[in-house]
Amino acid sequence: MTALSIALIVVGLFFLAVAALGMVRLPDVYTRSHAVALTDSLGAFFLLAGLALNQGFSTNLVRILVVLALLYLLNPVISHATVRAALRAGVKPWGEDRR
Amino acid sequence: MNRRFDRYLVYKALTLFVIWLLLTASYTPAHMALGFVASFGVALLNTDAGRPPGVAIRWLQLLQFLPWLFGRILISGLHLSFLILHPKLPIAPALIRYRTKLSHEPGIVLLGSSITLTPGTVTAEAQSDELIVHAIDGESLDDLQSQRLESKVADVFRIRKSAE
Structure with a gap:
């Protein structure tokens, strides 16, 4: 049980690290928003799933599940708001000029 | 009131x-x-x-949709991780227009949110039946352009007869 929860946490940390690297390597706000999507939908998911497994049946387990559900509801809203604001402000996507 | x-x-x-x-x-x-x-x-x-929408959620279909969506999120997440970790950073970002056949707001919200939740694609604008989607490369757009995602989203809702 502990081994499985450690494995899940490590997988979560892998996605979080890749997302952080993506924030640095990717060229503009649009592509970087994809890296942010990786943080919440997979990084936080595996990290919280590992923590939930570690807790067993308890109120903390319920709390972690609520946080997870809220993350999945809120992440698209925030990403969409950021990208829409960028588009409306006239930020040109990287790579558009090369086509 | x-x-x-x-x-x-x-x-x-x-x-x-x-x-x-x-x-x-x-x-x-x-x-x-x-x-x-x-x-x-x-x-x-x-x-x-x-305000309550004129559509009802089919819970059984929703229960099938969510695991499917999570599977797609996992696959696109791995694909995006590969792109980010690749030394040459082989991305080919594009903004595309996508016209949806979904006629009700809850459906468009679920479609737009699913697109944004999936790593590699994000909904940049949603006005009536047209979505503007930014994708990091062509492969990320497969589910959208094959209309697989849209048909799965459409299955989740049932339009109420009493609604106008």
Whole structure:
């Protein structure tokens, strides 16, 4: 049980690290928003799933599940708001000029 | 303020209060009262967004849709990780227009949110039946352009006969 929860946490940390690297390597706000999507939908998911497994049946387990559900509801809203604001402000996507 | 409006306000406030109760670590009367006031305050501030839609959710289909979506999120996440870790960073970002056949708001919201939740694609604009989607490369767009995602989203809703 502990081994499985450690494995899940490590997988979560892998996605979080890749997302952080993506924030640095990717060229503009649009592509970087994809890296942010990786943080919440997979990084936080595996990290919280590992923590939930570690807790067993308890109120903390319920709390972690609520946080997870809220993350999945809120992440698209925030990403969409950021990208829409960028588009409306006239930020040109990287790579558009090369086509 | 009509009665129907009041009913949805109460539902919304109670839902928020239940979330408060689940997340709080303290059940003293003072904290409970604070949570109660906060729940109703937030519900009151959001009265516009509470109108019931003319469509119903098919829960069984939703239960099938969510695991499928998570599988797609996992696959696109691995693909995006590969792109980010690749030394040459082989991305080919593009903005595309996508016209949806979904005619109701809840469907378009679920479609847009699913697109944004999936790593590699994000909904940049949604006006009536047209979505503007930014994708990091062509492969990320497969589910959208094959209309697989849209047909799965359409399955989740049933249009109520009584609605106009």
